[in-house]
Amino acid sequence: MTPYKKVKSDRIFMGRLGFGCDLLEGLTKVCTEQNIILGRVEAIGAVKSARIGFYNQQSRAYEHLSLDCPLEITKLTGNVSLKEGAPFVHAHVTLANNKGECFGGHLVPGTTVFACEFILEVYDGANLERKFDNETGLFLWS
Numbered sequence: 001m002t003p004y005k006k007v008k009s010d011r012i013f014m015g016r017l018g019f020g021c022d023l024l025e026g027l028t029k030v031c032t033e034q035n036i037i038l039g040r041v042e043a044i045g046a047v048k049s050a051r052i053g054f055y056n057q058q059s060r061a062y063e064h065l066s067l068d069c070p071l072e073i074t075k076l077t078g079n080v081s082l083k084e085g086a087p088f089v090h091a092h093v094t095l096a097n098n099k100g101e102c103f104g105g106h107l108v109p110g111t112t113v114f115a116c117e118f119i120l121e122v123y124d125g126a127n128l129e130r131k132f133d134n135e136t137g138l139f140l141w142s
Ligand code: ZN
Pocket: 090, 091, 092, 106, 107
């Protein structure tokens, strides 16, 4: 089974996250405030430090990488859907250091914003809810 649904663009928010806020929590807060339960997110900017995850498919657990240095957000892309009845932002980031070297992964709490400009596109017409998936150990759209 391939779960997918037709959606249409409803609204778009553009904005900036505050200095010092948590990148993932800041994006989630906007979704919660605006009751966004389906959508797409992208962002660029810079962070003071970062924490990203890599899903180990063998152990079925996230391994985390902490980067304690200033980095550019060269790309943040992700989606918004429902998990356990609340808006859930699933985002991946690519971050560059002062040599242009990049790190990337699954965004988790623990990334501190220096400056961040985001675009949140809200979709309408369907709900996608994350449920635990036995094959992967992840919460996937069912
Ligand atoms: Zn991910």
